[in-house]
Every structure is written in C-alpha cells, then in structure tokens.
Amino acid sequence: MMGRHPAELISCLSEPSIQKKKLKDILDSRIPLPYFRKDMQDIVLVVTLALACLSPHPKSRPSMQEIANELLASKPPLLWHFDSISIHQLMKQKVYIIGRS
Numbered sequence: 464m465m466g467r468h469p470a471e472l473i474s475c476l477s478e479p480s481i482q483k484k485k486l487k488d489i490l491d492s493r494i495p496l497p498y499f500r501k502d503m504q505d506i507v508l509v510v511t512l513a514l515a516c517l518s519p520h521p522k523s524r525p526s527m528q529e530i531a532n533e534l535l536a537s538k539p540p541l542l543w544h545f546d547s548i549s550i551h552q553l554m555k556q557k558v559y560i561i562g563r564s
Contacts, residue, residue, distance in 0.1 A: 464510060466491030472550075473517060482551040486510060489550065496545070503545045504538055511553045 465472065472489055475481055487496055490506070497503045512533060518524045525533070543552070 465489055466493055484550045486548040486550060487546055500541060504541045511556055514554050
C-alpha cells in the first residue's frame with residue numbers, strides 16, 4: 464500500500480504525531496489517488512485491516528478468518544472525504560467482524 468518498507472509508519476503508530484498523518488500521505492505516491500468511491504472504500508478497508516493487524520495487543524488483532532469475513536462483507540458508504548481521512552481515524556475506527564456480538 465505504501466510502495467516502501469513500512470518501518471517508519473509502524474514505529475510512529477503510538478506517537479502523538481500519528482494524529483496528523485493522513486491516509487493519502489502514506490499511500491504509494493507512484494499510483495494516483497482513487498477517483499471512484501468504491502476504490503476509496505476498498506483502500507480504507509484494506510488499510511484499516513492492516514492497521515488492526517499491527518495492534519500492539521495480540522488478542523486485539525483479527526484472525527485470518529475475521530479478515531476474510533471483512534473482505535467479503537458489504538460495507539456502508541464512506542462517510543469521510545478521502546483526502547481528510549487520518550491514520551488515527553482508521554486506527555480508532557471500529558472494525559465490525561461478522562459473527563461477533
């Protein structure tokens with residue numbers, strides 16, 4: 464998703480500066496930003512799932528089955544303007560897993 468090694472992003476996930484980092488700023492700059500809403504939603508979903516997998520708390524990380532369920536599920540419309548979505552928002556976003564109460 465970034466087009467480079469994610470070490471910088473991973474190391475700064477717990478720092479206060481992450482609140483200012485935008486999704487569009489970590490995406491591979493060689494690829495144009497998405498134009499269609501469906502593409503935007505797909506990118507938000509994949510990045511949200513990737514961030515969930517990087518949780519410092521192992522029990523908070525989704526299983527591969529939960530990831531597969533999320534990828535197959537229908538998603539509600541994107542509520543934010545793509546250019547304004549922050550990494551912090553995606554980290555705090557509740558990822559609803561099918562089959563969980």
